[in-house]
Amino acid sequence: MAKNYYDSLLHAVTQPETLGYELLRDILLPDLLGQEAPGILYWAGKDLARRLPLQKLADLPTFFEQFNFGHLTLSQQTKNRYIYRLAGGQVKQRQKAFAQADFQLEAGFLAQQTQQITQAVAEGQLQPERDAITIIIQTDQTDRPADSSTGQPIQLHHFGEATRSQSKAPTAKTPKKTSTPVSELMPKRTERHRRSWFRR
DSSP: OOOOHHHHHHHHOSSGGGHHHHHIIIIIHHHHHGGGHHHHHHHHHHHHHHHSOOSOGGGHHHHHHHTTSOEEEEEEEOSSEEEEEEESHHHHHHHHHOTTOOOHHHHHHHHHHHHHHHTSEEEEEEEEETTEEEEEEEEETTOOOSOOOOOOOOOOOOTTHHHHHHHHSOOOOOOOOOOOOHHHHSOOHHHHHHTTOSOO
16 A cells, blocks of 8 residues: 555644645655665755854754754763754654654754864764654864855844834824814915916
């Protein structure tokens, strides 16, 4: 019996708006890339990080939330190692819906962002868990990247803050309107003749 991909997609998403993303991520790309999918997606994540360089490692959780990668937290950090935990409804649902749900894109993205920000060669490794993914980023402080040039770091937009600040801002009082008598709006007789508003 053919696999019901539609049902799998419905079980993989937490919001209907992400159906298209899941269709590409967990069905189309694995079919196109075959057995090479994990390696290609890892390097695709690194390339994505080069195109969207962040200012600091603390920006990573916000980026992951905005692009629906999941809820990212830094659970442990040493001199040469960063251990992240990727969880949240989206990660949990993908793992349940697709036995081969892959997170190499996220691992490559984290590795390259770490390399660009710390200026030390970095690579990532996945450790799947129940309802979450552990991503270990290992750096080598003695090995500097051959090409450390990246574009201007992006300025992350925090959705909703502008709206909240505007709602809190005091509103200027509108001056009270006073009604003007119609007689005041009509031109005076001498003015009416001078402007030739009426012709005899």
